[in-house]
Amino acid sequence: MNRLLAVAWKELMHLRRDRLSLAMIVLLPTVQFLVFGFAIDTDVRHVPLAVLDRDVTQESRDLVRRLEATTYYHDIGAVGGYDEANRALREGLVGAVLVIPPDYAAAVAAGQPRSVQLLVDGSDPMTVGSTTGAASGLARSLSEALLHVEVDLRYNPQQISAVYIVPGLVGVILTFTLVLMTALAIAREREHGTIEGLVVSPIRPWELIGGKLAPYVVIGYVQMTLVLGLGSLLFNIHPGPGVVGLYAVALLFIAANLAVGLVFSTIARTQGQAMQLAVFFLLPNILLSGFMFPIAAMPDGIRQATEILPLTHFLRVVRGIVLKGASLTDLWGEIAALAGLLGGLLVLATLRVRKRLA
Amino acid sequence: MTATIDVHGLAKRFGDLQAVRDVSLQVQPGELFGVLGPNGSGKSTTIRMLCGVIDPTAGSGTVLGLDLLRESEAIKRGIGYMTQSFSLYSDLSVGENLRFWSGVHGLGFLRVGDRIREQLARYHLTDRTGQIAGTLSGGWRQRLALACATIHRPQLLVLDEPTAGVDPVSRREFWQLIGSLVRDGTTVLCSTHYMDEAERFDRMAFIFQGRLLGTGTPAELAASAGLSVAEGVVAEAADMADRLRTDPRIVEAAVHGRILRVVARDPAALPEGLQPVRTTIEDAFISLSALEPGPRT
Numbered sequence: 001m002n003r004l005l006a007v008a009w010k011e012l013m014h015l016r017r018d019r020l021s022l023a024m025i026v027l028l029p030t031v032q033f034l035v036f037g038f039a040i041d042t043d044v045r046h047v048p049l050a051v052l053d054r055d056v057t058q059e060s061r062d063l064v065r066r067l068e069a070t071t072y073y074h075d076i077g078a079v080g081g082y083d084e085a086n087r088a089l090r091e092g093l094v095g096a097v098l099v100i101p102p103d104y105a106a107a108v109a110a111g112q113p114r115s116v117q118l119l120v121d122g123s124d125p126m127t128v129g130s131t132t133g134a135a136s137g138l139a140r141s142l143s144e145a146l147l148h149v150e151v152d153l154r155y156n157p158q159q160i161s162a163v164y165i166v167p168g169l170v171g172v173i174l175t176f177t178l179v180l181m182t183a184l185a186i187a188r189e190r191e192h193g194t195i196e197g198l199v200v201s202p203i204r205p206w207e208l209i210g211g212k213l214a215p216y217v218v219i220g221y222v223q224m225t226l227v228l229g230l231g232s233l234l235f236n237i238h239p240g241p242g243v244v245g246l247y248a249v250a251l252l253f254i255a256a257n258l259a260v261g262l263v264f265s266t267i268a269r270t271q272g273q274a275m276q277l278a279v280f281f282l283l284p285n286i287l288l289s290g291f292m293f294p295i296a297a298m299p300d301g302i303r304q305a306t307e308i309l310p311l312t313h314f315l316r317v318v319r320g321i322v323l324k325g326a327s328l329t330d331l332w333g334e335i336a337a338l339a340g341l342l343g344g345l346l347v348l349a350t351l352r353v354r355k356r357l358a
Numbered sequence: 359m360t361a362t363i364d365v366h367g368l369a370k371r372f373g374d375l376q377a378v379r380d381v382s383l384q385v386q387p388g389e390l391f392g393v394l395g396p397n398g399s400g401k402s403t404t405i406r407m408l409c410g411v412i413d414p415t416a417g418s419g420t421v422l423g424l425d426l427l428r429e430s431e432a433i434k435r436g437i438g439y440m441t442q443s444f445s446l447y448s449d450l451s452v453g454e455n456l457r458f459w460s461g462v463h464g465l466g467f468l469r470v471g472d473r474i475r476e477q478l479a480r481y482h483l484t485d486r487t488g489q490i491a492g493t494l495s496g497g498w499r500q501r502l503a504l505a506c507a508t509i510h511r512p513q514l515l516v517l518d519e520p521t522a523g524v525d526p527v528s529r530r531e532f533w534q535l536i537g538s539l540v541r542d543g544t545t546v547l548c549s550t551h552y553m554d555e556a557e558r559f560d561r562m563a564f565i566f567q568g569r570l571l572g573t574g575t576p577a578e579l580a581a582s583a584g585l586s587v588a589e590g591v592v593a594e595a596a597d598m599a600d601r602l603r604t605d606p607r608i609v610e611a612a613v614h615g616r617i618l619r620v621v622a623r624d625p626a627a628l629p630e631g632l633q634p635v636r637t638t639i640e641d642a643f644i645s646l647s648a649l650e651p652g653p654r655t
Contacts, residue, residue: 002461002464002466003461003462003464005461005467006458006460006461006462006467007461007462009457009458009461009467009468010447010450010454010458010461013450013454013458014447014449014450017449017450017490018449192443192447192448193441193443193444193445194443194445194446194447196439196441196443196445196518197439197440197441197444197445197459197506197507198445198462199411200406200409200411200434200437200439200516201434201439201459201462201463202431202434202435202462202463202464203462204431
């Protein structure tokens, strides 16, 4: 135990001397938080809209005003014909063009079904989703439909992206820093040849690894607290009393990431290779864990594959607790999956480390 | 008195590669024992087996009176180990490096204790306690590495090519430090590929292609090769050397400027007019390794 503490102390001394890494522990979560929290919004609003009004009546102007009122569109004026409309779309001056046919007002007066056309720039799927969604919503509200569906949006009624992103960011940041730092910690010993001395010393493999990882568990918790604190401060996302359970489950997740980093460190011969492996691991985590894109939208094989990422399960836990106020018993399936993955990773890491030290 | 190292028939195979075969060694307490051999001869593998880091595929024995196979953890606690990479943390200070290795040996790392102060004083590092190890020059780094490796007062100090790539002045200073440890009763096992360091050892072993070619004092090993060596200034030394090399009784014919130096297995093969000189360890090693069968890989 004493030897484990000596290793942990040494790691902290390394960090103390490495000002850049020390700064990154705090800067990386903060910057990522600000970027993801403020800049990234998947709910596209204020799409520039041009109107090709071939009716020019009170009714047609009324329709444009209503569309503008949804805040999804921003009216930037009229175009004279299809040619001009096409050019505006192609040049990216507008994201959509509303074409109102000449008989629009007449159809309204006659109480007949009327139709308008919306030309949408389809090169950006996110824009398409938001703009067509808003248009069909408006269409539904204008029509005298017999069936009225009342939608009750729970947990994030205003559909603010930050509310969805910020809790997930806790998991992404932990994955990145912890995998990278542990992968580097052992690769550094190998690169500098200091591992030789450790191998001949009385230190046991578990003491070396435990001592190496202990400081990063603490760092993981510091980063998690930082992101949750910023979320509470800047976005009013308050985790509630379930946060205690979240900190407990986070230990499984942190340990799983450290095990991944450890496996990488047994593969990489240099710190450069360790860094590449960590980045290589981060990308599928961001894309496939459900952090940015819904897993439900992924094809069959991929959907099952996402389950082997610890982040996938941790995201469900953190969103469940922070956004939905779920209890640990509600989330037991995810916690069990996380524990299972951790177990497998620990076995893999131990086998790899044994092999490398021999 | 029991031997500090007493092993028989040690062998190690890595897959298809037989790295070490049938090595038997006895090192007595207080000896400065050398392991000599070219790079890749199996020196490091032998040393790692003796330190309990890797298990031999065959053979048995004791180190510090402890069984090599069953008590490797206890062996690791009793030995000090230093490699050419020194196992120093270049971003930590001199004092911090000593504190870490003190902690590794269970002697405490929270403060600079008496043992660390003793090491600092012995290796004249006291004034440099706060200096970052990476900014030390080669000789000072070596001192610090030795101070770290001996922090727990090991009975046996194992040095794996400690002087590789170190300048001659630092090498001399290093051997003086080792000499003082030996005088204090530490047994030292040291590997090197520098033949000129061989004279410093009390006894030594030749290792070549994973096989032990011989053990003994430097003088015994030089004599055991049964060589006759002579040198002198001759006209057209290069041509004469070329002629001599075709004679199977000649181990080596070397030209240094105008001086021809000839090593022969049979004194009759030596040319006229050269003065007999002492057989060096290098001569003996070259002669013994040339007799070894098998490819020189």
